[in-house]
Amino acid sequence: MSLLKIENLRIAFPARGGITEVVRGVNLEVHEGETVGLVGESGSGKSLSCRSIIRLLPSHAQMTANVHFDGRDVMALSRKAIRDHRAHNVGMIFQDPFSCFNPTKRIGEQVAETLRVNAGMDKSAARARAIELLASVEIDRPEQRYRAFPHELSGGMRQRVMIAIAISAGPRLLIADEPTTALDVTTQAQILKLIEQRRRDLNMAVLLVSHDFGVIAQACQRVAVMYGGYVVEAGPVDEICARPQHPYTRALLESIPSLESAGHHVRRAGIPGQPPTAGEIGPGCPFANRCAFARPECAGVDMSLEVVGDAHATACPFVRTVSATSEAGGA
Amino acid sequence: MSDLAARPLMKRRRIARLWRSFRRAQNWELSTGLVIIVIMVVAALLAPYIAPYHPNQINIVDSLQGPSWHHWMGTDFVGRDVFSRVLYGLRVDLLVVAVITYLGLIVGVTLGTISGYIGGWLDAVIGRVADTVIAFPFIVLVLAVVAIVGPGLKGVGIGIVIVGWALYFRLSRSEMLVMREQPFIMATKALGYSHLRAIFRHALPNLIRTSLVYSTVDVVVNMLVIAGLSYLGLGQQAPGADLGSIIASGQSYLLSAWWITTIPGVVLMLFGIGVSLIGDGITRGDLTLGSL
């Protein structure tokens, strides 16, 4: 039974002369306790997609979707129920740990506030539990750090506090929207490890959104690749990294810089052009204008996912990657 | 395309966008405001050609006549045509207010950007002078200057400029303090550009918008000060016409020949509304048209 099931998510914004679709029919499923990655570059619609899970979209956004959390229809929830849902079922952490805090309040207070409001604790119980939470995210001297202001902490520590707040209610799902992008490499590794540990201890599912495939490959079991508002490929991480089926995924994986290049500059091919903005996308496959395998039929592709392997699906009907050693694959 | 040719092209595109927004009445504030002000300015400019009578032409026989076909705004207590006086008065007022407001803006913005960029003792000194000027009640300071220089529009003009620059100074200085930290300003240093170029070619064009929008408020305030001082007899001296002095002259006749005071007052009010609408329109236009 899946914990989270998103079907046909569409998000559009009003624009000059009509509406512009930014997310165009995304399907996503997350099961209990698993870590799913959502990878894509700017304009792919990944951040908006994950915010739709808790209906945290700007007021002028128009969204249609079937979003079921634990069997319940999220779209149909009342105002009170959706607040409840956000408080207890789903935790979310964001990219910039600094702007998510009130700069004039001590961070311990901000953690305790969540506990008082969402778990109904009284002041002293909330404070004690807040200190426990700070310790659980590996902040040293939590009683002293409780009294710190956000600007006195490093980026990595602020992110830990944000994780503490997000998991304080023991959510079933943690959504991490680019949690490590603003951090340097050493801190990044620590935060990812922390998220993994908390996930195991609390039996949470994690939806990790990133533009960095390296992060996703390290932390996730399954991944969905987004481009131009669509999911273009989804499946197990190892399988996708080894044998990407969609031309965009292939090209993306091949552009990723690697430590192995040290000493011999391999001059990667990259992808010509740039990712499209929402208003530029026409019918058919949005990647066609940058794709090495493009053909006239690409303009008629309906971008539905076709299963090509074990839980592995792709939106490109034309290109397949097979292991040279395996038997003939193909459509 | 050479950049010299490119510049008029870019300007044309910007003007085209503004014009389109104007025509589609999306920016009604800008449209309405512009209509009002343009009519006033054109009327004032063409005063010598369209005023039906000489503004000082006395005709006791026709004095204190209400608005009629012969005298659109009636006549005052010595038979002068109010409409003609208003036209000539507008001419004087608009010219004076434009000159002194934008003189204040030029002085204030120049000092503010230099001071904000350089900082140090220069900034401290000019800043204190500006603070002193701002601390005084505006009218009192202007009155003091008028007392020294003598009554007449010259005194009023000098007084307003002496006080007015300080607010533009503060505004542009604080914008400059922020802009100084922007990478593209730091880049001018890295590119080896002179400070002068960095301030006037790069920083200032990006700062000026706030001051220009503020100037629309300032124009209205200054207009009222000029009219007010003329009303008090310290501005435009008789027999010259200006909105304030016309209003003053009709004071005693408020209940009988109400048109002498009221109609010029309405004109003054319309001016204020028009300018404010333009200011609103520019601000709103900025938000929808992106980086105009």
Added chain:
Amino acid sequence: MSETLLSVQGLTKRFRLRRSLGEFVTRRPGDSALAVDHVSFDLAKGEILGLAGGSGSGKTTLARMLIRLVEPDEGVITVDGRSVRDARGHELREIRRRMQMVFQDPYSSLNPRMTVGTAILEAGRVHHQPGSDDGDAFVSKFLDLVRLPASMAVRHPSELSGGQRQRVAVARALAIGPEVLIADEAVSALDVSIQTQLLNLFLDLRDELGLAILFVAHQLSVIAEVADRVAIMHLGVIVEIGATAEVFHHPQDEYTKSLLASHPQPVPLDASREIRICE
């Protein structure tokens, strides 16, 4: 190898440290810290030197000191034997002509009110570069160098994407005719597929123009793609410096080892795969 172009000895920058939480709580005064602590290195003509380190390592401060956006407290910087710190006025402008910088944020490093062509031409004209009197040709030449179409000259930065803006920033820097380009996290804010394009551009510029490049970045994989040598910075000190392959495959310093260990593992690609096109 080629001759040394840029030489740095004992470069140091201090600033007052913000009090740590411990000092705050016990009310002890903070002291000053060394953002950059007696750093020395050389950059040869046509070489790409990577400068890596986490936040707070001092790498950006170091880069900015080279062109005196930040004034050094101690140390010697020489370009072709001429001292940078002692240069004044005309000499300083000459130094700045020879070393140019590309900044991290493409969205604020270009003047929003200037067209691309105007910005590039201004750079050339201020420094009296040959050819700058013929506006069109000059601008086209540099747009071409960064692989942008000549029609881009009339656009404003707001009409361009992040990658395009960075290319314009590079073109503007090149219009001055520098011998050293300092890329201060120049690709960090870009999407991966665009990042690769910019990295290729830097390699091309080095090959075509013989530029020396100081490439500041926090991601070791990016440095691995372009740098011949790399210097690892930690807390204001260069802890290790050497050929990129050598440093990454046989790190000597503890910090370098931990940095490499925390780097996300390279994505496991199936080297034996092949493409099949189907109907």
